[in-house]
Amino acid sequence: MSQASGTGASGADDDGQRGVGASVVAGAGPVGRPGERATVRLRHDEPEEAPRYAPEWLTLREGADATARAQDLLDPLRIRLANLPGHTGALAVHDLGCGTGSMGRWLAPRLDGPQHWVLHDRDPYLLHFAAVGSPRSAADGSSVTVETRRGDVARLTPDALAGASLVTASALLDVLTREEVVTLVDACAGAGCPALLTLSVAGRVELSPADPLDAEIADAFNAHQRRAGLLGPDAVTVACEAFAARGAAVRVHPSPWRLGPAESALTEQWLRGWVGAAVEQRPALRDRAERYLRDRLAACAAGELRAVVHHSDLLALPRPTGGAS
Template sequence: MNAVGSARFAADWLELRERADAVSRAPELLRPLRTWLAQAAAERPGRPPGLVIRDLGSGTGSMARWLAVRLPGPQRWTLHDHDPALLAHAGSRMPSTAADGTPVQIATEHGDLTALSAADLAGTSLVSASALLDLLTLDEVEALAEACTSAGCPALLALSVAGRVELTPQEPLDAELAAAFNDHQRRADQGRRLLGPDAVAAAVAAFERRGATVVLRSSPWRLGSAECTLIAEWLRGWVGAAQAQRPSLGPRAVEYLRRRLDQCAAGELGVTVHHTDLLALPGPPSGGV
């Protein structure tokens, strides 16, 4: 697949999963976040009103669209991604107003989000990301925690894979494929050792070591017959990654995928993909956490 084709596939996949992502994110984390933001604003009366939010790995902007209408404003967003085509798509679809009807302003930034420092986050009210942590290395997670805590900036990091998948009806090969997929998520990629399902634990340790208060909530995809198109695309990627990691799965995986796709088309397959949402607030716990 060429670069244009890869970008189109990425956009199509992100569009396909947006609804499932939106209903799965943990809205209960917004209460302590709003409390912290309000307290921070009260303690810094000289700062301009509103929120400055940087969304990392923004893709088509689904996290920003979900969050902007759930927080007060005015809001100034920077959508940060390595793919300029996705950034253009995201920037054109953001809501114009926040939860309280005040304006939402958008800027985009193309570049390496793993190189962000505390200086880059100066004046930032919140860092957000979705489905990002598991694509980072341990060093990159440590650097993100260092940048956020040094800048006194909370982080809301949603939909990190938890390494657990449940399919209904169950099959004997489910567990073997899940283990192979998890190993693939932890693979070395261009010299980078990805954390995959170990990312949340690594992030909790990194933020807490720097004095932050971390709150976790489960945010699973629960997919049924109404999400057949998403299930089918997810299945192809899940089984394909497992095969790439463990070629010995061979014909068993091919036959498994055929069976599961047939079940999906017949409305007989349910899938739960477990994720975790993480909120890291600089400083010790307060009454709102």
Template sequence: MTATGFAPEWLALREEADASARAEELLAPLREALRGRAEPVIRDLGCGTGSMGRWLAPRLDGPQRWVLQDRDPELLALAGAAMPGGDPGVELLEADATALDDRELRGTSLVTASALLDLLTAEEVGAIAAACVRAGCPALLTLTVAGRVEFDRPDPLDSSFARAFDAHQRRVTGGRRLLGPDAAPTAVAAFERLGAWVLAHPSPWRLGPERPRLAEQWLRGWVSAACEQQPELAEHASGYLQRRLGDGPCAIVGHTDLLAVPGDPV
């Protein structure tokens, strides 16, 4: 584990599923929003090991400059070493995404983030939206937990574990009430209140036999978080996991991608 609680091994394990899930449908309007910017400057908030940059950079036209921002120096080092382009096209910035303001975004063409919004509060999401809109900077915010899990075969305890997991995602920790599955609609509302136009698109993980390690680790983490939130589920966890893991878990895990652009639709 790192200082932020995200292990590089977990981020590496999920990268392929993340790449397959991200909404390619948002790329055309994103390119249009960036049209005319010869060398866009892209700031990736909470960049982790840099998977967003590795996915997006080849899908945008021409040279780019990336600012990889994370509060974890270990993850930043990994991200910088694995980004396409390299120095001077990549800058590493050790900073917390929740401290962003519009002055920092001067000269920035695009803000990105991946699997970040559901870990924030409504106030923090509102602050990111305000910083982007005031700076006239589009934002591509991907893989936000949507609170929807569909298994290939039903189990009587599915809904109990799902409700407990969603409650865990919305928990209060360190005096902060996390948004969890409410993050995407909260972000949409925050950007739209400030006059930005927003496109939202589903970006589900599809877990099954082609990704057995990720499917198992996700399921174990999902069940563990549910039991942490609702301890009485612990007596059922072993049997539930045994049933789910018996033939290999297959599930669709809902996420949402957002593209927010200040001003009128392009």
């Protein structure tokens, strides 16, 4: 998706640092309006909305995302793609909620053969970044081409994925509702193609050194993730059950961010979003959270803070047909 990000921040502490009052989504940077729903919305019968995801945040997290994604899922994916029934020509890869295109930059060079990527997002600004920054060659030097489509990823139909060889998404499932995940799964199952859905939040964070407030912030953040019917940390379980009910074989692997001194810029922005979401969900935390955030940011700046932010990657392989294995 326009991966769990933010467009700015508001408020300031007495010492000049940004506070925890900004509205935030999905464990990332702050966004514009309190209570705004963090899901890709491209229904053409709804009013146009301002962009919600900043390319700066997506760029900042891209390296950590690339390192975190589960390499163990690539071999079974390659085997299935090599045995797609009736496949000729380029692989058709649909990247849902593509953001600035980081999934394509990571995956296309790891797959052999010509590929045609169809990039879906609600935001034409991000689609432009994704198209311009898309890779041009596959692992074996074959060509990679790209097209962009604006649309509502929560209302996909099998027709929208007609001819798809693979569906991908990154940091998308956890900002969807159960109904939207089932719609997405139905579309993938109807198209009969594998789905690689990466970097869904798992609801667990490990910080070192530990602080007594860690668990309370994490619990409030997870509640924020589940607001208004969003699935948050439950998304992978719901998606697994939905894919399995449609006959797909499902594999899940951990894909944690491991953030240390070399990732301090990302850690800082992640902390602001993580704590800000917790306070938005439970305003009574504000005073303690301000102190907590100041201390955590100071430790981050000093190179003394490490964080493991847990995510999960999911690979769904539809029931083989036509001799596929």
